[in-house]
Amino acid sequence: MVSYRKRGDVWQYEISYKDITGQYKKLRRSGFRLKSEAELAASQVRTDFVDVRQYRDADLSLAQYFERWIQLYKVHSVSDITLRKYTNTLQHIRIIFGDIKLRDITKSLYQDRINYFAQTHAMRTVATFHKQIRAALLDALDERVITTDPTRKTVITGQPVRSKKKALDFGELQTLLHTLNPANCDELIIYVAAVTGMRYAEILGLTPADIHTNKSLVDINKTWDYKYRTGFKKTKTAASNRQISLDRKTAILLQDYIQAHNISPHDPVFLRNGVAPVSAEINKALTSKLFEDHLPRITFHGLRHTHASVLLYQGVSVLSVSKRLGHSNITTTQSTYLHVIKELEQQDNDKIINVLNTL
Template identity: 75%
Template structure:
């Protein structure tokens, strides 16, 4: 059987050849991979030589480097995993990297092994819609954002020829509004039902009377308390997720000194003495390990259920503390500093509904004062 063999040079490192095998034509592209080793890319089944030439030419046109054509043969999950190691590993925090890793697991479940070159806008939208059936809009938006970042890099590298994520519609499962904070009476009920001799109850108590973040509470040591001035110095946090020890505060404004009441100081003092805690040792560790957030949230939920109060999250204690102070007439500026917000606008935007209510009350007071003139 006669075989026709012709070669054309595309570039120094790439050669294309055509062969006729029986009744069909095949093209073969020889190229060097990233390590300098020669590899071959073959496609056959073309009835005419011109069809094989057109197909090979399309590879050249669509993919500037044939090596990128090989990348387009990768499944989305394989490409995303490589992209993650190349661009994100070592350049983002462990928490952020964990979010990307979760996205990779979802990609494997939602997209399966669909190849990059086969992901059109309609395919991508269909998969996003499927994901949205069981996830909230915010979760879907984050999922899409992270995949899109990888695919835009693939587009820049000519691995794909168009952006399948363009003009994608984001939907999601409706989320029921959650109670963010306790009112003043429920706040008091919770505080009075806590047993401060119990470590986890004491953590909840401190959050309720200081508005501190969970990681900030876990970072407290005995030397941070000053009984004379009735103050607590907040200058570090504790990594309860990855157990790497002390960490910096969320931002510079989070480094602060707040006033605390005599009872809180006494309860902390008793906890320190009972557990023989060293001056530089975090108050709430057990064998060097801090309770995880899920554990403290469960304890809080059980406490609230026991006194028939609707559930809030542990972070909701921070919102509760701020809300109580604002309703009791403490200025927004003082609340902002106590919470460790980077600027007062953060406090104003977070508690805008409360500020508007207080403004209405103030307006009534103003009219009452003017009416006596």
């Protein structure tokens, strides 16, 4: 039902409708010089938006609509990890789109905001950001909350990603270790990975009871399920159950961290408010640190490769490295680090010839 009234020198239309709960609501707009202008505007609303509730939805900001869309379509239907990705997109929307309303988002405005986001993010990140917003806006289009798709034919750009290496060399590893802050949870995790070669889930599974500071040893006998948060789990293989040596500095750093945070003997050392950081978060922290140190980009798992490669280059036997990494057999180590072994073999051949030449 639509009614019109004159307020001072301008006209106002009022549309009565039922909201989603069945309660009567009113949509009012004023400021029209002539009644005919008010009638035309009200008619346009009723034509473009079959249900006036959809017009009210278009009055929401993109951030408000996207947040509601997450609650409707993603909560309870995607994993916690995926849900965090949508929540992260929502945070970016709030910054980049501000209070811009759905009905005011044009194709050119949307492209401008995507270009702005691309100034500080890699193309792959921009593509994911766009994909998630587009999914929400296509639902809005289906419901006639909006009448056109502002994301159609959007051009995706982004910052170039530095090429990744599989591992750091000895000097690069030294630089990284010397600039890490062991009082910071993420950076201590990175430090431990670099000096032990432990897998990420193994590090998260560490408890104070596993760390023997006086003997500079650590027991690796369980992992932590950081994906589905089910708690402690078994190690990857039987061979992954192992005891490895620590350097004295690392043992003390761990002990200091445990004491500073008053961690109970059988609680995970690296949980934050009872929750372990997911691999994407720790990889982001590592990438940021490598960028600060002007070092090549590697993944968190690359720290394990770095540890093994450095030991091999320093003359530690393949068998010892294999046991330290928790490989099921030496063949796994040999195949993984074949390029290193071949390089060391060539160095050994040169040594053999030098010895023979002295005979």
